[in-house]
Amino acid sequence: MAARLVPLGGVGEFGANALLVEHENGEAILVDVGVAFSDLEPFGVAYEVPDFDALRHVSIQALLVTHGHDDHARGLEDAVQAFPGVPVAASRATLARLRRAEGVPGEVQWLELGGDRQLPAAGFRVEVAPVSHSIPGTVVSRLRGESGTLVVASDFRLAPSALGETTPLDTLRGWGDAGVDVLLLDATNALVPGPLVPEATVAAAIEEEVAHARGAVVGVTFASHAGRFRQLARAALACGRTVVPVGRGLEETLAVQAELGGLDLPPGAVRPPRALTRLPHEQLLLVATGSQGEPGSGLARVAGDAVPGFRLAPGDVVLHCARVIPGNERRLADLFDHCARRGARVITAEERPIHVSGHPPRDELECVLRALRPRVVVPVHGRRRQLEALAELARGAGFGAQVVENGAELLWRGGTVAPSGVHRGIGRLLVGEGDGAVLDPVTLRQRRSVAAGGLVVATLAVGTAASAGVGRPRVQGFGVEVPPEVRRAVERELAEAVQHSVGTGTIDAEALRSTMSRRLRRELRRRLGRRPSTLVVVSEC
Ligand SMILES: [Zn+2]
Ligand SMILES: [Zn+2]
Incomplete structure (x- = not known):
């Protein structure tokens, strides 16, 4: 029996994660439906999404979404249009987010995975384990079929998340004991030695910066990072500040969290942006979207004096609690300069430990490899340098490794994978700014x-x-x-x-x-x- 794996995005690049797992009989599961930032932004392109229509000839049986980050989930609208009637499987927290996604039709069949709930599809049994990452509800998945066992472990880390979620190493060891043939593993931090800064250190550094700020504080983070939001909010409350989220993505995240049971913050701690005009400037902590400097985001509006009732002033502090995804450096530097011109002090995660990555560094990768003991590691979620670094690390630890880039078909049989030489890449659709129409x-x-x-x-x-x-x-x-x-x-x-x-x-x-x-x-x-x-x-x- 042979199956085929085709990474359609996310290998050789950061973004647009999508993996096709195809049974010999032609049925397939699509794992993740992400989008990528585009170099074509100056020409009005907001982001790029794989052209899922190009897979119409493939008999897709299920979409498995590992978590709600844009680089894994934002292409869902296009995917469900390309594969009407195909069920969408994800964890409870991810489903809460996906259900609210714009443009996704109401009649989609949602399947909640987790615990003992498995998904049989395309000749595979799919099960998931909840892991620590920078968005609640992230899972790693195990697919078992006639061709063997595949584990998809992207994205996750071992250190507990800001919300206290952990990665169950025991479960992974159990999977390892049962045998793992192919492991698709997160290469994001394959060049970072580790260990990661613990979340407690991040929380303390944020608290210290917020406590010492004379003026208002603007905490900038990924819109979906509920854990970082809570750290910022708790730091604000500790010194009597009011929390105001700025940016639509953040409002979405808070609505999802409310549905899932809340963030354990006292009532009234978080106020809407319209309250800004009535609140004293120096008692504010804004949490803003736009960690990558996206046009129209919270940070872009704060830096450009476009938030009604709020203007940055001398004594204010901007905390950039995020990593910079390669390619966005210049845009962010421009926004930071705008903040500096208004007298605000900008502090980034390079200068103070106010953010930590949700991806595993080398020491954690080694630990996961020892737990899962795969026959072959296929590095994913990275540019070529990261992929090669992870492959080298895996080989050094005694495991096989296979580096491929987008579109390369891997033949999976006899417990191992090898490139078939067939290129099955699909194009990208360019989604325009504003109306979201395809250009x-x-x-x-x-x-x-x-x-x-x-x-x-x-x-x-x-x-x-x-x-x-x-x-x-x-x-x-x-x-x-x-x-x-x-x-x-x-x-x-x-x-x-x-x-x-x-x-x-x-x-x-x-x-x-x-x-x-x-x-x-x-x-x-x-x-x-x-x-x-x-x-x-x-x-x-
Ligand atoms: Zn990702
Ligand atoms: Zn992620």
């Missing part, structure tokens, strides 16, 4: 080319009546400077081309447009030495 490649190409070289527009009015004739072509540049003498010369050239084209008889607007386009491009190249985008509009009147 088509042509639109994106146009945006990029206009951004790179500007746009020159030529217009021409033509009469529809036989006697009406044609007007004079007009040329105008957008985002590209066209000196007046060049503009007039190009207009003359176009007029000549138009005269030549219509000289022979009836007016064909489409033929005119294409003649003008060719001439316009040629003349701009010749006279400006550049190739801006061009647009010719022939209007009939």
Whole structure:
């Protein structure tokens, strides 16, 4: 019996985690449906999501969502549209979050996993174990089938979470005793020696910074990090401050937590942003989203004076309680500068232990490897460097390791995996800012080319009546400077081309447009030495 594993995202990159586990009979389980930050943000792309439609030929039997982080779960709307009627399995806390996700239809069949509740799908029995991570309800999963046993352990860590959740090493040892063939393991911190700073140290450092702040405090963290929120809130309450969450994602998280039993904070401790105008500035602790500097996030609005009733002032402190996901450094540095200009002191997790990663460093990875004793480790959740570092660590500990990147199919049989040589990668959809609509490649190409070289527009009015004739072509540049003498010369050239084209008889607007386009491009190249985008509009009147 052979099965196939295809990492569709999340290996060789941070983000867009999705793994296809396919039985020989063609049935499959999709583990995680994440999205990724996009390099195309300057062109209005908010994030990228795997093109799940490309898997329509695969008989997906279930979607398993390991936890609610965007890089594992935010593509759920697209996935349930691509696979209608397919059940979605997750822990209770993850389901509470997913059910509230925008755009996910109400008729989805939700399956709660945990305890003894297992999921039979695609010839596998799926079970999960709750683990410590930076969002409540995270699980690692074990899939057992004819081809053997697969454990997916991304994301998690061994040290208890800020909310006190633990990773049951005994359960993992039990899985190890029963035999694990393939372990997909979290490579995020494969270059970090460990041990991690304990959460108690993080809580104490936050408390100290909050207690010493003269003005308001803004704690910035991942919107889903309920544990970090609670640490910040407790630090605020310890010195008589009021907590105000800023950012929609955080409000979502608090609503989910309320549904799950709350965060054990006294009533009235957390006030809505509209209360800001009535509360004394120096008694405030804002918890803001935007730990990666996302436009429109809580931090972006705080730094830009766009939160009604609140302005950063000298004496204020901004605590960046998060890690910086590679690629977001510059955007964050800009926002921190905005805060500094307003007199606020910015403290990051590099300077003080006000955040700790939810992923396992090397010492924990070694411990997990010894517990699970897999035949082969496939590093996931990292760029190539992290993947290679984890593979080396696994080999050093006496285990097999196989590094692959997105789209590489692994054949899983006889208790081991090897690349089949088949590439089964799927594309990415680019989700636009604002309306969340998918940006088509042509639109994106146009945006990029206009951004790179500007746009020159030529217009021409033509009469529809036989006697009406044609007007004079007009040329105008957008985002590209066209000196007046060049503009007039190009207009003359176009007029000549138009005269030549219509000289022979009836007016064909489409033929005119294409003649003008060719001439316009040629003349701009010749006279400006550049190739801006061009647009010719022939209007009939
Ligand atoms: Zn992740
Ligand atoms: Zn995560």
